[in-house]
Amino acid sequence: MEQFLTFGIVGLSTAAVYAVIGSGLVLTYVTTGVFNFAHGAAGMLAAFCYWQFTVGWGWPVPVALAVVLLVLAPAFGLAVERVLMRPVQRLGEAERLVMTVALLSGAIAAARWIWDPNVPRPLSVFFADRRPFHLGPATVTWHQALTMTVAVAVAVGLWFLLTRTRTGAEMRATVDDRALVRLTGADPVRAGRVAWILGTQLAAVGGILIAPTVALDASQLSLLIVSAYTAAVFGRLRSLPLTFAGAVVVGCLESYLTGYLPQNPYLPGLRLAAPALLLFLALLLFRHPRPRHRDRRLVQVPAPSLRGTAVFAASTVAFGVVLATVLDEADLVTYGPVFSLGIVALSYVPLAGYAGQISLCQLSLAGIGAVVWGHLGAHGQWWALVAAIAVSGAVGALIAVPALRFSGVYLALGTAAVTVVLDRWIFTLPAFHLFGARISLFDQGSVDMSGPDLFGLHLDSAADLTVLAAVCLGLASLAVARLRRSGFGRRLIALRDSEAAYATLGGNLLVTKVAVFALSAGVAGLGGALYGMQQRAVTAEQFNLVAGLPIFLVAVIGGLGAVGNGLFAGTAYIGPNVLIGVASWTQNIVALLPALAGMGLGHSPEGLVARLRRTWEPLGRDPVALPVLLGALALGWVLRLTHVIGNWTFLTGSLAVALALRGWAVTREAPGTAPDVPVEWWGVRRPWRPQDGEVLARATAGR
Template sequence: MDTFVTFTILGLVLGAVYAIAASGLVLTYSTSGIFNFAHGAQAMLGAFFYWQLRYGWNLPAPIALLLALGVLGPLMGLALYFLIMRGLRDTAEVTKIVVTVSIMLGMLFLSQWFWHPEEPRTLRMFFGDDAKFSLLGATVHVHEVICLVAAIAIAVGLRLLFTRTRMGATMRGVVDDPDLLRLNGHNPERIAGFSWALSSMLAVLAGILVTPISGGTLEANLLTLLVIDAFAAAMFGRLRSIPRTFVGAIVLGLAGTYLLGYGPSTWTWTSNLRVSLPMIALFVVLIVLPQDRLRGAAVRTRERYHVPSVRKAVTWGAALVVIVYLIRLLMVESAITTLTIGMCFAIVALSLTVLTGYAGEMNLAPLSFGAVATIVVYHFGISGSGLAQRLTIVGVLLGVLVAALVGGLVALPALRLRGLYLALATMAFGVFLSNMVLRDTTEHELFGVKFSLFTGGSLVIPPLQIGPLDLGNETTFLMTATVLFAILGVAVVALRNSGYGRRLAAMKDSPAASAMLGQNLVKLKLSVFMISAGIAGLGGILMSSAMGAVSGDSFTIIISLSLLMLTVVAGIGYVSGALFGGVMAGVGFSIIMVSFTNLAKAQPELEGLYLLLGNIAAVSPALIGIGVGHNPSGSVHQVIEGYRKLRDAKPVLIGGAAFVAVLYLLALTGVLGNWWFASLTIVTVFALPVVGEMLMPTAVLGAEEVARRRTTPPELVGIDEPYTQEGRDCLDRELGLPSVPVVPATSASPSSPAQATTGSGSESRSETESVKELTVNAVS
């Protein structure tokens, strides 16, 4: 009985914290239509801030709590909404997800910047660990009672707010019809900002309450993922109902503790299952709950992608292979493997281009399919022993096939899901795989066969060998990965230009219209999921082989989200976007941070500056991801549009190419360092369209656009420049007045009928000028 009461109380307390966190998610989604993936990171940041106030600066607990909940929480929510979230209107679901994911990653890096992860920090319970009493034979801490009371009070308060107050009605109306809300005298922006402030305060409260219960140690990644478990409770209430959210959170808390307390002792994976239980519940809830009906009209967003022809794709693929080989000539041996890993990440990112960029389907865990393929090749695709071990082509194909089948199995129950629900389902799969499979290091026995899935917690993956082609050589591995990416990129472009690709695009624009035209959406979704999972599996195998040995941390959901974020930032609808996103996620920013660290060691007098720049570089991917709301088509799209304008400015293109060639020769001969070569080349690539517009404006912009830019706007005539005939004619056109030709005066008084007519015309014109000047003065 004592055991039952103990686990029941622990489950109720854990469920109460889930309820507090989930209530904040419901609050923001119901008022802005944005699911905040950064909710857990807000909780983490609030817990660290409270620790700093309470234990770092020794402030009294009430004051520290007041500052954390009353100042940091609301300010964080207001800043997020007014600076970022309200600019996400008319963007695709993937853009909204990526922005909140970027905020989450930014907060993680920010916490590691201010609070070094190697320094231990502990939060103690309110009133201390000794503040406890006995209830039915079980020990109950005062902190746990506070959690329960706070959760109940918040649930009741939010329920009354939504159903019994005018503010609650306006909060629900922000998403339903903000224009109608304005007509009734309300400010939708202010109401949504209030909701985000309240939600952020609830997230901070959840982080402060849950940390002592989960062990007290502050660790950024664990605390962020712990609050992510509240996603299942929020979805139990379908992001609308506070009571159902509260019930779902309590059920989750009780189920987890009962499983830990009463699971069979022979189950070696009980603890892993308990950690995975919220994600299992999230997946089941998403499948069971009724979904919204298909929309009959296409959803117009601001994303625009230009798909190249297959011929152009082949040309650019060949150019990529040549460029990588030329870069290889500049690199030291130790850097070749680093670039190879980046190319393997690019292959994984290519799976997102097919699935999300072309078909509009979501996958937040692409590296999980790479993990599946890696496990398969480790057990069934290695030949030889010792240093002579090599991957076999049969094993690689088997791993890709199994990854594709697993992708189909994951997609099969999720076929009825769309948008956010599908994204959460794939995220649940990724977290479940990390917690259940990648942590399974114990030995099992099935039908007399002993095995372990993730043997020893680390898998050693040797390089691939196909006849004379041995990827044990670093240069051979790099060029093979590059050629594979080029081939897959051309195949992806050919797929998009085929009838199958056009069906995918139609499904992305309007599933209902696509179904009405006779398309089988089930087959389309299932097939594109399997294709995407197969590509991700191939990239995962090559990545694991390039690393040599991988652990469960190599495939975490955080890395998958980072890869998705950078691919969307680059342009998820482009093969080149996958290339940029994959390389930057795999090695790009880590190289930059290591470079600043080495510079700090080499120049101690500037150590502070270099460490600051390194921390800024660590946060920069998140800052770039946050800005994707202003450019949802991606940076590649922006660069492509800039170079499209240079088609008639051949001297600028030739000059830019010659300048890069000179830089390369200087770097090849050792005159210019590789760091300076890379920096100057990147600046040249991005600055060339601007330089072309400055040097050859007519060729780049066109004569009409140049004339338009040089013409003073009508409202500035007479202000920025004096009145001229051209200015007067411009005002005539803008005001809709008839243009009157200028007739020079020949005498003071008319002496003939013709002169009399001219005189009346001049008189009429002076009246027109008077009217015009009055109009200009009025406008001014």
């Protein structure tokens, strides 16, 4: 009994922290309509700053707390609200969600830059010099008592703020109708600002309270938010009392699993994955309200021409051949994954771009493809690549069946939970037998990879695998373009526009969602298998949630509806590694780039691929400039192969020639020489322009 009570006290203490963090998450969502994935990262940064002040610089604890909670946390909340969230408030739910994911990724990268993750940073609990006291047979430390007291104070304070003050009424009303709130004389901007400040302060309080009991690690502290997510989902993202009740369930579950989980090699990861499993179950079992402040402003997804996509696919293969012939073996290991990770990024196009299903588990599905290839294709069997695609697709279909109940932010939460479960438990399992078959994943270590045998050739060199990955990316791009133009692709667009309307018109939501999840998972599995071949060996850490966030962000930046997004995302994600080769000190800057680019999403919600295409189209149409460019590139390639020039000369020279010829083509193209597009194809075969609405209004005014 004494042991049971002791673990209960520990669980309640942990639950108090989850309650504080979760209440801040709910407060921000109820007020602004933004589910802040970076909420835990704010607490992580506060914990690191508190360590820096107290341990690093020797400040008194009260002074450090005052600076962190009353200065830094409010300033961080104000900056996020003003610089990041306000510009995307007019956009849809997906864009606001991506902004917070970018902030999460950027906060982790910044913390690793400032505080070396290889240096341990122990932090003492509060009142460490005081002896614990007893409640019956249970022993309670003063830090645990303080944590639970703070949670109660936060609960009372938030209840009073939201139900008994004018500011609280403004905060609750703002998310429902900002325009109507303005008519009452209230200021929705001020209400949102207050919510971000208070939410950040609560995250900081939770981060400081829990940091002494866990390792001061950027990823671990940021992902503690998964437990707070679970508590918030228990409260259905709007009820603070239910959020506190959910925190108690999560905290006690973790504590009792620690104390009573049987000693078994298959179960240690279960305790770490328990909050994510509970989150997924809560999403399944509870009826969730319609996401608040949901916006239906969707980015158009033009149907790509098959001819243009074929040219793009051929260009992708040519790019792969050039890389394979001009780079040495070591450089190809670094830059060759442009194509394999590009395939992983391409898997977002049918799922998120066409069907509107936000998923954060694509890199984990790629990990499944890599594992299947590593074990079944150890001797180069070509059919193992088909098996990797099939198994990944089957796992994607399994995820889709329960995900039928999710949409919007709930789907993002569910797929994030799946990723955490795979990373913390499934991928850590030793080999086991299922229905007489031996199942082996990462074997609690790494999995060695080799290339395939195709058409009597053993493709195992870095150059061979780079060309193979480029060919696969080109073929996958063609397949995704063909999908968009098919009847199934049109159904996916209809599903994205309105699930209710799609079902009303006879569409089968279950079949469609399962099919698109399986398809995108199969594409991701193909990319993961090719990535494993190029890396020679892979570990589970390469496919976790934190590793997948930058790829997701780069894919969103490129434009989730663009077929060319695969090559763009792979190049944008891997390409900056050139800076590391030139100057190693740029490593942390490169890690920050995807997050910084994601934070600029509000300035280009349609994606960069569409903008780049419009920018370079004049060069592609010019009958003189295009052949000159192709000839110059071919000449530079030959000079590089004959070692007349080096890699840097070839790269910089090619870019300089391309930019110069593009500028020349733009000047040669008169304003009226662009291809004439019929009015019914405006917004499809060419981008929609602001003046098009006025033109159509004038044309139809007399009818």
